[in-house]
Amino acid sequence: MDKDMGTRDEPGPCAREMRPHATAFVARVTARNRLPLDYSVASLRVVDFLIDGLRKGGADRERARETLLGLGAYVGEVLVRRAGAVWVDLDADQRGYFAQPVGVRMPDGRVWNPLGKVRNRFDTGGPEESLRTFYLTLHGRSRRVVA
Template identity: 80%
Template sequence: MRQHADRFVTRVTARNRLPLDYSVASLRVVDFLVDGLRKGKADRERVAGTLFGLGAYVGEVLVRRAGAVWVDFDAEQRTYFGQPVGVRMPDGRVWNPLGKVVNRFEAGREESLQTFYLLLHGRARQEAS
């Protein structure tokens, strides 16, 4: 999934100066991008690849900033989440960043990805510098 995220970032930043640097603050940019897809009245199937790329990016932010690891979902989790992969947090909780991006697309602002991260349970504690 890291490679999916990296390829997505390379592709969308090739012509734009989007600050997709895997920071927590960059999740606000992801919210903005999803809002743009919504405003354009795109149907979900037409933007499925973009949503997948954004979901991979959000998951990779969790990996790099919160101590998560990518995991393949088992059959029950795939049914529940509707996705093949997710992330496991240091405390063992499993989250679905691909699905969170789809939720943002379908529901709008109340599904903020930046807020999702900030309220996320199970993150690794950041050491004070």
């Protein structure tokens, strides 16, 4: 499982809000730019590049908070649409572990933390935190596509 090392200082979104949040985020960022955010696995490379751009542009986590949440929602929605995951509200133990209020449950029952994974990529910037690699090495995903 992926764990965000940050602290949680606000309740944050719930599972039922994540798909609309991702959709609104994509509409907002693609209206101004021609970013290929089409919920494909390949689009996760774009997410890596966007996060790297935020880091290189000097944004701190607080200034980038809303963008990181949008990117995390997008990554989670790719897992929902491409890997058979579902958004879930995390229980108290999971919230403590992941430092996030929501995650995704894979078809095999494993719970993953796309919001935290995005924050980790932002914090470290290393290739080991690639969102595309995260998807490709993810355990418990389904081979079917969910729209």
